[in-house]
Amino acid sequence: MPKLSYFDIPGSRGEECRLALHLAGVAFEDDRIKDWPPRKEQTPYGSVPTFEVEGRGVLAQTNAILVYIGREHGLHPRDNWLAARHEELMLAVEDLRAAVGPVLRIQDPEERVKAREELASGFLKRWGRAVERRLNDLGAGPFVSGDAIQVADLKLYMVVRWLSSGTVDHVPRDVFAEFPRLTALERAVAQHPKILAWYAR
Known part of the structure; x- marks a missing residue:
């Protein structure tokens, strides 16, 4: 095992x-x-x-x-070009985490509020806009490449769920609301029967 x-x-x-x-x-x-x-x-x-x-x-x-x-x-494309497009999105998630991490570690209360508000209105909007464009290039969804859930979907789901959850102070729940393709992907993963089964254990 x-x-x-x-x-x-x-x-x-x-x-x-x-x-x-x-x-x-x-x-x-x-x-x-x-x-x-x-x-x-x-x-x-x-x-x-x-x-x-x-x-x-x-x-x-x-x-x-x-x-x-x-x-x-069978949870990653066999076509090398399409696989690379999926891996590009996965790396973009790591770019987001690298940008968010230092902001979460700020201790000074006033500085922390300012940095998180700037993160929400600046970097996160730019990131969401870029990912939305790339998702639109790849098709109609609901997942990255159509109807089949794959590992890139899981990675995007985790960060969108996290930053839209309200658990990060001063990052609004609707931070990605203007990106319908990205938010639809998050919902599709959340509602997938196997994902529901995992969290129902």
């Missing part, structure tokens, strides 16, 4: 990989880390998630894990 290791939270990079494995129908050991400091040095890059397959070793980096699962189980 393969093992996916990540923190015991229902979000971010590890949850994307859990959802991909669940969609694929793969039984896996869901290793939810509670003792991170002593385990950090045991990972290839000092980060998680990691995905371990007996006899093959440990795979690190979220997108590498997602693309591997996708290729193995």
Whole structure:
């Protein structure tokens, strides 16, 4: 049984990989880390998630894990050009996370409010607009490439769900509301029977 290791939270990079494995129908050991400091040095890059397959070793980096699962189980395009378009969107999600992370760590209350409001009105709008254009280029949806859910959809779903949830202070729930293709994708993933089954466990 393969093992996916990540923190015991229902979000971010590890949850994307859990959802991909669940969609694929793969039984896996869901290793939810509670003792991170002593385990950090045991990972290839000092980060998680990691995905371990007996006899093959440990795979690190979220997108590498997602693309591997996708290729193995029909959740990633076979056509190389289309696959690259999907991977482009996955990398765009990591660009977003890299931009948001430092803002979330600001301690000064006034500076924090200002930075988050600027993030919401500036970077997040530009990011949403760019992703919306790319999604429109790829077709009508509801998923990235039509009617079939794939790993790129899971990655987009996680960040849109997070930033539209109201859990990030001073980032409004409707931050992506003006991007109908992106918000429709988030709803389509949320309503997928296997995603509903995962969260109903």
